[in-house]
Amino acid sequence: MEFDSHYSGPVRVAVLLVNALTSGEERGRRLVVPVDDDLREAATTALRAAGESTEDLPLLTDTEAEAMVQVAEELAPIFAAAAEADHDGAAERANRLLEHYATQPRLVRHLGQDFWHLHFAGTRDGVAGEWAGACAAALAVVLGSAARDRLGICTAPRCDRAYVDTSHNGSRRFCSTACQNRVKTAAFRARNRN
Numbered sequence: 001m002e003f004d005s006h007y008s009g010p011v012r013v014a015v016l017l018v019n020a021l022t023s024g025e026e027r028g029r030r031l032v033v034p035v036d037d038d039l040r041e042a043a044t045t046a047l048r049a050a051g052e053s054t055e056d057l058p059l060l061t062d063t064e065a066e067a068m069v070q071v072a073e074e075l076a077p078i079f080a081a082a083a084e085a086d087h088d089g090a091a092e093r094a095n096r097l098l099e100h101y102a103t104q105p106r107l108v109r110h111l112g113q114d115f116w117h118l119h120f121a122g123t124r125d126g127v128a129g130e131w132a133g134a135c136a137a138a139l140a141v142v143l144g145s146a147a148r149d150r151l152g153i154c155t156a157p158r159c160d161r162a163y164v165d166t167s168h169n170g171s172r173r174f175c176s177t178a179c180q181n182r183v184k185t186a187a188f189r190a191r192n193r194n
């Protein structure tokens with residue numbers, strides 16, 4: 001399933017930001033948030049994944065990348081709440097971000113495209129604020145739709161990375177096939193031990 005394509009980009013960015021820029025565990029290993037040039041690279045890579053119009057996004061500055069860490073920490077609890085089916089908590093947090101970053105809709109037309117589409121962006125705190133607003137709006141669209149249960153946190157042991165479930169039947173439980181395989185292998189070993 002695909003959310004409205006103009007929102008699926010920022011939803012993807014939100015997942016990537018949370019997964020790359022918040023500490024915790026990833027696929028059984030401790031994840032430490034990168035610093036300096038690695039941080040700039042990681043933050044920019046997440047934003048470039050939004051879609052065609054951001055593929056050539058210039059590398060974020062140190063300050064912008066640091067600000068993206070803050071944004072990632074603000075987005076993470078939305079996934080955590082959604083994963084617990086705490087719809088009130090998820091909605092409340094999304095609303096708080098929309099308000100904080102003064103998110104506004106705006107019709108834009110990208111270079112070479114002959115149609116306008118509706119963009120949401122934060123209007124304060126520079127580049128990070130713009131993206132924070134865009135991600136919050138995209139997650140709000142998901143949370144306010146029948147797809148509200150499609151945001152989640154990996155259920156594999158020693159992993160707390162976020163995901164958005166775009167599968168046809170909404171059966172996703174893991175951040176990655178790596179985690180899915182880890183769980184399968186563990187279950188297989190447990191069976192064979194008996």
Ligand SMILES: [Zn+2]
Nearest residue numbers: 154159175179
């Ligand atoms: Zn995982």
